[in-house]
Each structure stands twice: as structure tokens, then as C-alpha cells.
Amino acid sequence: MAKKRSPNLDRLIALLLFIVLEVFSLVMISNSSFFQQIKIGGVYMDIRGSLSKAVADAKYYTSLRGVNRELAEENLRLQTELEKYRAFAELTENAADTVAADSVRGVGINIPDSLAQFEYIPARIVANSTNNKHNYLIINRGSRSGIRKDMGVVSPGGVVGIVSQVSERYAYVISLLNINQSVSAKIGKSGAFGPLIWDGKDAKTAVLTEIPQHIKFMVGDTVYTSGFSTLFPENIPIGTAGKSKIIRGTHHEIRVRLFQDFRTVRFVRVVSNKHSQELNDLSRQYETGSK
Numbered sequence: 001m002a003k004k005r006s007p008n009l010d011r012l013i014a015l016l017l018f019i020v021l022e023v024f025s026l027v028m029i030s031n032s033s034f035f036q037q038i039k040i041g042g043v044y045m046d047i048r049g050s051l052s053k054a055v056a057d058a059k060y061y062t063s064l065r066g067v068n069r070e071l072a073e074e075n076l077r078l079q080t081e082l083e084k085y086r087a088f089a090e091l092t093e094n095a096a097d098t099v100a101a102d103s104v105r106g107v108g109i110n111i112p113d114s115l116a117q118f119e120y121i122p123a124r125i126v127a128n129s130t131n132n133k134h135n136y137l138i139i140n141r142g143s144r145s146g147i148r149k150d151m152g153v154v155s156p157g158g159v160v161g162i163v164s165q166v167s168e169r170y171a172y173v174i175s176l177l178n179i180n181q182s183v184s185a186k187i188g189k190s191g192a193f194g195p196l197i198w199d200g201k202d203a204k205t206a207v208l209t210e211i212p213q214h215i216k217f218m219v220g221d222t223v224y225t226s227g228f229s230t231l232f233p234e235n236i237p238i239g240t241a242g243k244s245k246i247i248r249g250t251h252h253e254i255r256v257r258l259f260q261d262f263r264t265v266r267f268v269r270v271v272s273n274k275h276s277q278e279l280n281d282l283s284r285q286y287e288t289g290s291k
Contacts, residue, residue: 117273117274118272120154120269120270121141121145121146121147121270122268122269122270123153123267123270124266124267125266125267125268126139126140128175128265130203130262133178133179133200134179135175135177135178136161136164136173136174137153137172137175137268138171138172139170139268139270140170141171142167143166143167144169147171149163150162150163150276151272151273152273153173153268153270153271155265155268158236159183159225159232159236160262160265160268161176162181162183163270171270175262176258176262177198177203179197181197181198182195182197183225183231183232183238184226185223185226186223186224186225187211187215187222187223188241190217191226192211192212192215192217193228194209194210194251195208195210196223196256197209203262203263204261205255205257205258206239206258207255208252208253209252211252211254212251213250213252217252219243220240221240222237222239222241223239223254225238230273230275238258238259239257240256240257240259241254241255242256
């Protein structure tokens, strides 16, 4: 008894036959009428134009990613150079370090990398939350890239967060937009500092607290990192001062409009403080000795 042919095979044959006949019909029509040749040619050009645009857009997007990567690398290089010159300036200002400064000055413009206290590791954000009370980020750099727990994370827009957990290829970052996060910050020319916290109300603002009541500042003054921690260098711009109120008659609580839009941040730099171990060891020794 002969086997029945599959209905799916019959449908496929019918579809292929239909396509062949359609193409044949179009060729016959275009050869018999100049008007139809123009019409079919126009459709062909539209399809070809759409495909070309799609290919061009894909190439443009790919090239933009390359440009962004190059810009990020150049920005990183300039940031590293800035750290070296900042360290050199501090060295030359200290009269006790005159001999060391002279030795560095003799090198000329090529200030040694070892002089910089901070180095930066570029990373891309692969996960980001902004709508919760305890927001976080995940970046595509981990222990094999030199990332460690308790490293600061920054962007061109300011402070982003602090590394909390690290795997081989990724790191989990507690965002500045986290009610349990705190960053040491200072305001304006006064240099008065206090903890900058997020109160969970608005992703565009944070709160600078514990600024003594007698400190004078103006709305619009820039808020920077204070440098009083091993996490971040001094003077990274974070945002601008807004409205404030006096708390318990002793200190200001200042609303700070953040420079960084956490909903659009894509690329960050992880801060590596080469002096952090020494500073932490010294702090632990003092704390142990004072007990």
C-alpha cells in the first residue's frame, strides 16, 4: 500500500510553485510594458533602498560603539594623567619633600605612573536598577580585571556607587541611589563636609547632611567628593546645592541635584586607590591601640 504524502510537503510545493509563477508573471509583464518596467523597477529600488539603509544603520551603530570605546579610553588616559599631575603638585607644595620633588622635576613632563595615588579601570554597566529603595548595578569587570570589594565607581557625571561583591568577570555595585549608601562630600568654597545620602524620594537628587549651621553657601554651589575616604579622590563634582533646612538648630540638610542621570549611565570607571591598604592598616592599628 502506497504511503500518503505529508500535507506539509504539499503546502510547501504549492507555495514554491506560486512564487515561481509570480516571478515569471512579473518578468513577462515588465517585458511587455514600459510603464510596468518603471513601476516594478520603482518597487525594486524601494526594497533595495530600505535594505541599504538598514545595513548602513547597522554599520553606523557599530562605528558609534567603536567611537564611544575610543572616547572612554581617551577619557581614562586623561584622568590618569590628571591624577599624576595632582600628586606632583601636592609633592612640590610640601617643603619637607623638596628633594623628592626635585628628583621628579628632573624627569621633565614624563611624571612616573607610580606617583599617582588613584588608577581607573573602565567598565560597562550590564544591569541597573533605579526604581527601588535599594538600587544596584552590575558591571562587566571582576577580580581578573583587578576589581575588589569596597572600590568606588564613578562616571563623567560624578559618583555612581561602591563595589559590594565581586566574581571573576563581574562586580555588584551598591548604587548611590540606595538608602543604605553614604558618600563623604563637601560643599562650595567652604570645604565643609558631611555624609551625602539618598532618601529614596527622587532619582535626580540626594541629601547632604551634617553641615554646621554657621557655614555659608548659596543655591547653585557645587558639591564635590571630600577626599576623606579611601574610595574616591577629592573634588569629583557630584551635583549642585538646592533648598536647605536647619535640623535641630545645629546643622544644614541640603537637597543636592545630581549631575549624573542614573537612568542613562552606561559606562563607568572603577577607582583603584593604591594607598588604601596602607591607610586602612594604619586606621586599624590606631583603633586597636586606643581600646
